[in-house]
Amino acid sequence: MGASVADGARRAYRHPSDDPAALALLLRRFPGLGPLEIEQIQCLELARRRWRPGMVMLGEGQEAHPYLLLSGWVSRQRVLSDGRRLIFDLLVPGDGFGFAADANARARRQVVAVTAVETVDAEALAVLARECGPEGRLAQAMAALQREDEARLMESMVRLGRLTALEKVSHFLLEMERRTSTGPGELKGFRLPLTQQTIGDALGLSIVHVNRVLRHLRGESLVSLQGGFVRILDPLRLAALAALEPPERAARGSAV
Amino acid sequence: MGASVADGARRAYRHPSDDPAALALLLRRFPGLGPLEIEQIQCLELARRRWRPGMVMLGEGQEAHPYLLLSGWVSRQRVLSDGRRLIFDLLVPGDGFGFAADANARARRQVVAVTAVETVDAEALAVLARECGPEGRLAQAMAALQREDEARLMESMVRLGRLTALEKVSHFLLEMERRTSTGPGELKGFRLPLTQQTIGDALGLSIVHVNRVLRHLRGESLVSLQGGFVRILDPLRLAALAALEPPERAARGSAV
DNA sequence: CGGTTATTTGAAATACGTCAATTCAAGTGG
């Protein structure tokens, strides 16, 4: 019974600043870049920054500054005055935030480091994208990322509003596996450096219930959880539980 | 006991195509426009279009086309294969959709007319905004609207994930009052041409529970509901119920 | 008026949250 989605942040997410794979992680998220853009991005390596767990990387109402995540996990969230918290979105290495200027102020969310985090300052990247015009590859790639972001938020809304706890957790685990997998042939699972409280705040569930659902998933041999490391043992059955729709489809007619 | 948030769409939202106030409605949503832009917008009056309740105005995965709402209510939503529905957002006269090209495809949502709807084709508006560059007033105004949109979605996520049913409904009614009020000195209430099923799908609640919460709000003399017409009788107490935060605040520190 | 759709209500089931205590894992200082 010793399985858990334990913290483990300090162990596995000690700042891997000298990790040569970090940059590759970033680039994989920017589709369709040419050698010019890649060279430009590599210049950004200079402006790194580290954040300790719990640090507020972007306060509520504060003007946004763009960053890319090299390592660690980040939460975009809102905390109500009575302490309730909702996590809009969890960001993993390769993700970025703070690009849509001023969007943060209106949306009244804060960005917080969940684990130890290492970022690169992407201000220069945003400037470069603007300079090359909206048709440039970089701007296109960033727009694509923003659309991904938005699609993820929509998916989260469905999850929050219309899925059961079992469906929520299954859906969440599958999403996280997809987003953290660094390539093909990776059947060995993935790290999930989140407390059950954090998972609960992302799914709109109490910590106790998250725990029970995880126990159930373990009991059914659908996933294995050990020290913050997750293995999805039966992806098909889990996807069925997650109420996942078939990926995408063509356009449809108009009238009901 | 006969109060209800009844349909009433066909009665009150019979297409007011000759309503001279329609254009004013549109313009109030575009802050900071000069005479040039207003003139341009008025040219758009030509391309109107009508939709009957239930019509799919933009199918899932379909390429977006920009519209502005002159009259009627519209739902951006997602329907799961088992029939469950989540409404991301309800659009009221003066709102627009379909501007962020391709965003719809990834987000896999459909746009559906809730009531009878009248739109103007805003393609020309989008083109004009692009032509004047991202610094033009029109582009700025549209970007501002999009930020509003996003902020509203965030607010919805908090509502879906962390508010109780009573809080959800109170919050929803206040939001709708704010968004449909056409100006100051309007204490008389507002039309809410939505089915309780629709409200439920926007709040992640069952229709039965929506009904019970509304009855409770009526019983407490917080709101009055008659034939799709809503009066908020005690805004302060209702806002307290809605777990509403103080409007906005300055920037905040950084570390926890 | 008959047919349809929406609202309303009660009773019962259930999913989920809260409370409180225990266990477990990891770190810390002696």
Added chain:
DNA sequence: CCACTTGAATTGACGTATTTCAAATAACCG
């Protein structure tokens, strides 16, 4: 290496919010 502390995971018992089921009005529409 060992108490000791701390934070997270785990578990049981219990309360409650919300859903589901079913049926009865009520409003609307042609």
